[in-house]
Amino acid sequence: MRTDYDILIIGGGHAGAEAAWAAANLTAPTGGRVALITMDPSKTGAMSCNPAIGGLAKGQMVREIDALGGLMGLAADATGIQFRVLNISKGPAVQGPRCQNDKYAYAAEVQRLLGTRENLDILPGLVEDFVVEDGRCVGVVFRGGHGQGHPEETQDCCGEFCAIDAVDKTITLRAGAVVLTTGTFMRALMHAGEQKTEGGRIGEGSAVGISGALTKLGLDLGRLKTGTPPRLAAESIDFSGLEVQPGDEHPTPFSEMTWSGDGSVSEGKPADAKLRRGSDAPNDTSLAAVPQPRAFEGAYDKVANRFPVAEQRVCWITHTNAESHDLIRNNLDRAPMYNGQIETAGPRYCPSIEDKVVRFADRTSHHVFLEPESLSTNEIYCNGISTSLPIDVQKKIVHALPGCENAVILKPGYAVEYDMVWPHQIDATCMTKRVPGLFLAGQINGTSGYEEAAGQGLIAGVNAVRYMRGQDPWRLRRDEAYLGVMMDDLVTKTPREPYRMFTSRAEHRLLLRSDNADARLTPVGRDLGTVDDARWSVFEAKQQRIAELNKWIDSTQIDGKPMSKWVNSAGVGLEQVWTELRKPADAQLRRGSDAQGDASCAAAPQPRAFDDGGDLEALREARALRAVLANRQYAGYIDRSRREIERLSESESIPVPTDFDFNAVPGLRNEAAAVLDKFRPTTLGQAGRLAGVNPADVMIVSVALGR
Ligand SMILES: Cc1cc2nc3c(=O)[nH]c(=O)nc-3n(C[C@H](O)[C@H](O)[C@H](O)COP(=O)(O)OP(=O)(O)OC[C@H]3O[C@@H](n4cnc5c(N)ncnc54)[C@H](O)[C@@H]3O)c2cc1C
Ligand SMILES: NC(=O)c1ccc[n+]([C@@H]2O[C@H](COP(=O)([O-])OP(=O)(O)OC[C@H]3O[C@@H](n4cnc5c(N)ncnc54)[C@H](O)[C@@H]3O)[C@@H](O)[C@H]2O)c1
Structure with missing residues (x-):
């Protein structure tokens, strides 16, 4: 069995998966090897709670992860069963793409994507200690396991790992750097009423030894809590009287690679933009040595040629009422959050139903979204009633929801308490300040949410490889990305509750839009080595189209007035500009008196043929046009912001x-x-x-x- 790796990733949640993907892609061109050690490989990429990716501010982060070559957007698009852009009636800066996922298909797709990396080994086991030499982390000690997905009747689930009978043996692996992503599993304790069970997720175990190992290294640990609602059997719900929540008529994917065509690869070249962001040395030349990836084989197989990939489903909306609120109030003494059984802080911004009833006492009703968890099971997720009340009370709360009078609870809600590491002990690269070579990412740093975890995983995976190679660290600034805002917040403020991203946390949110995530970050990813040739050629084609559209707007008149003014006027949006764009070029010319005879105008982008029903060309065109219009809408602000950022950038660097x-x-x-x-x-x-x-x-x- 191999015991030497370039990078070791501990934990196969959303942070670990993204870290493993980045590290494997970065080290492949130089023949490097990466191992992902996780308690149960069959749970890699599992959605612990909400079967959804994205949402307000979180959707922007998924777009950023995608722009940097991450896997979350690809897996979400391949398995999304409902896509909606939230806040669609508001400005582009606060719109957040979101999708419901088939949660089993999502985890399977994450596992498939990781399986395409030939230099990545996935090892089942529980990490209990670190190998530290000269103050640096150079490996881990773990107890080999099978994971719960192990088929007992066969002995070949883990290949070489099973063959050498590593199960229950203590194994030491060495590496250039270690990324720890334990999620909600460190000394995890689940609560449902008076009932307490060890474990980070229902049916799974708890990672006990690792907390002590971190304390031994001198790291200061804290404890937080989160929770999840009950799941109901679909056939026991009467959906007939409930409001239906459909997806968008024209769904929007997260990934730029989704529906990008056949993913054909043109000759890639390095990005022009030099990576100065995280580098302490402004003229960092170490990047010149970064091998550029040619193609991430298999990465785009599921999404390149169609979208949506999976069958689409609707959700339903029901609501709590005075009866359920009374029930909750009358049972607070049995709620672990209120009777002292749990003393730690939970996510204030995704409150449990008992929190909502106590804190918003004047409200007599709260929305509850009923969301299918999978195309292949009957499980319905009750978004809005996360709870740790005893199961008998949960039943009554559910039965008080219209449509759920006879609903059968398949899995009860519960809360989970877990250890975390106060994040002032890492820097914005995710590396611990006390133990060089040890990186922490995800919920272990006090955050909440798949997207926050995945973003940190990507940052930690990239920086672990750069650390191992002796390259300058990479940091994102607050004006570059929500991911930069999150890292800066984590290292400058001590979270008193699980940290969740919001648009209001980003002072430069008009710059950090979902439509321009690729323009902001794909050149950065190209320089880092996380963007392959296929993604780079899709990016270049889009930027070229954006330039053509800008030229067309700047050189065209509409009703005798410059189109550049018209596009920013009230009542003009994507649809109206799109309609103009679809008109034959001579019709456009006839409308603009000044533009008569202007060859550059006639030569401006030929309107592309697309139907309102949507097709590949329509999707590409809409993406490019959306970015063009948002940049024009915010042009004044963007200029002002840039000047301010420049003024501050001296101290920043x-x-x-x-x-x-x-x-x-x-x-x-x-x-x-x-x-x-x-x-x-x-x-x-x-x-x-x-x-x-x-x-x-x-x-x-x-x-x-x-x-
Ligand atoms: C009950 C509950 C409700 C939640 N509600 C939501 C929600 O509604 N929406 C949302 O976005 N987020 C929710 N979260 C949080 C969400 O699950 C996390 O934010 C996200 O999964 C964190 O990702 P992660 O990679 O940090 O950790 P996780 O996804 O928890 O993954 C950690 C992984 O590490 C492995 N592991 C841990 N310790 C070791 C070890 N010592 N050795 C080997 N392997 C180890 C575990 O087996 C697991 O695979 C909830 C979590 C729980 C448990
Ligand atoms: N539930 C928990 O206890 C818990 C625990 C940890 C973290 N979280 C966080 O909660 C987030 C989910 O939080 P949330 O409660 O804001 O939910 P969400 O992100 O799923 O929903 C955000 C908003 O979207 C709308 N929405 C919800 N479901 C919808 C649907 N099916 N169709 C259309 N619109 C819908 C609602 O207006 C809702 O307020 C996760 O990303 C995670 O970070 C929750």
């Missing part, structure tokens, strides 16, 4: 050495020195965002740094 002694800075207030010492910001910009550090403190530190 001033590095603070990792061993800088804040306590020795003359004139620095004790309170500021203590905060700076605790969070150990890596740039002066980050220092300025810490609570307890004011502009005068930043000035003093800046002088001490010799600036």
